Amino acid sequence: MLTFEHTTLGQRVLFGSGKAAENLAAETARLGAKRVMVIASEFEAEIARKVTAGIEAALWHDEVVMHVPLEVAERARTAATENGIDLIVCVGGGSTTGLAKAVAMTTGIPIVAVPTTYAGSEATNVWGLTEAARKTTGVDDKVLPVTVIYDAELTLSLPVEMSVASGLNGMAHCVDSLWGPRVDPINAALAAEGIRALAAGLPAIKADPSGLKGREQALYGAYLAAVSFASAGSGMHHKICHVLGGTFNLPHAQTHATVLPYVLAFNAPCVPEAEARMAAAFGASTALEGLQELRTRLDAPKALADYGFTAAGIAEAVEVALPVIPGNNPRPVTAENLTALLDAALTGADPATLTDQALLEGAAR
Incomplete structure (x- = not known):
């Protein structure tokens, strides 16, 4: 019911x-x-x-x-x-x-x-x-x-590369809203429409930076994303990025844009209904595939190392982030698998590696 x-x-x-x-x-x-x-x-x-x-x-x-x-x-x-x-x-x-x-x-x-x-x-x-x-x-x-x-x-004064990073920051609100602490069907509907609008608007901005249609879609999508996020609450993605920003002074939008595919890959196998909703919003067979195709088209930020983060900071980031990640996260989060996630995001490794069954089993132990 x-x-x-x-x-x-x-x-x-x-x-x-x-x-x-x-x-x-x-x-x-x-x-x-x-x-x-x-x-x-x-x-x-x-x-x-x-x-x-x-x-x-x-x-x-x-x-x-x-x-x-x-x-x-x-x-x-x-x-x-x-x-x-x-x-x-x-x-x-x-x-x-x-x-x-x-x-x-x-x-x-x-x-x-x-x-x-x-x-x-x-x-x-x-x-x-x-x-x-x-x-x-x-x-x-x-x-x-x-x-x-x-x-x-x-x-219009926002350069294309910053428009991309900022728009993907907005998309992170959508994704986190689908498993946030107070997720509900209304949040999910807003988040899915936000993904669709941002996925349509951001490539249009890249193709025609001086045009307004893409930017209007991106603003509309960013608003929906934020409304859904405000209701659903801050999930795993935002807890990680707040630590990376506050503790290591990494740039806000680029950090969110970089970490997003790794959190999506980490959680998606454990939330098939939400994953299917995201995939449909992207118009792709899977949510990760849709996001990665979009990121490729946009030449999106790829690695935390590009913004000053180093392997030496991973242990501290894990220590600070782990206690604040919501208990309802779809996949149990451990120091081991959070370290693996940050290590992959550091270098820009293929996020699909985080869906490995071995890691899923490790998280459950």
Whole structure:
């Protein structure tokens, strides 16, 4: 019998290419905001100026750092409080949204998020902070942006290689949602459609970087991915990548893009129904085959070694990640098979090796 519990997060979404500035002005007026803090990195400053042309900003803040170090968050919180801010507008990728969430978590100031990548953080109530080389994540409804404004034109400045990595980061939300701690049929449906949209959009971006159709599909898919992830919760893939990012300072999107096929190969044999759903979304005979074909077409990130990770870090990564991997993971996780997974991801070895029966038996022992 079909029995489950599902929570849908309340959030307003405004989607339209070329409409970000118009939508932001209208949303700021609707919320009655008088003192707006705009968070945008120096790299995103020009885009942010255009997006916020129709509103008056009381404060601009550009100290955006990957993985949101605690000291960076504290400075942004202080700035918001001292300036009497009543609305945060963040324009940028996951790090920018993450900083806005860090401010909202302690101040309760609402957020309007304007994403320029496919990270998906804008559609979740998940926060992350890094302190002393350890990344901590949690869930708090105060950090969920009240409104997300999607505009595919804002992603045109994102290079193809970063679009690929960011889009595969979004796809990782879909995959993890199919075996997350709170997986349910609604999450699974959203995740499958997210995979389909991203698998259609990312090759279109690579083929025509200046076109909007592929970027609109990728944004749509990234949103679905994040919504499913917010409901299903953080699974094995994200627990591993948070450790790699927080402890070893690896780049967020590229790390997710690299690790994804290894976690998929590791878990897929133990979840045939979810595997079949993913395969259908890819239009392939198996989920791993579909993902790998897509990654080949996209020339996706291949090895953690390319981003500074070394074999010397594997033991520490296993030690930190193993205790936080959810107990409902489809396949039991041991120090032995997690080491094998990270070793394969380090060098870019064929992820199909992780489906070996010997490893499956080793995990069960």
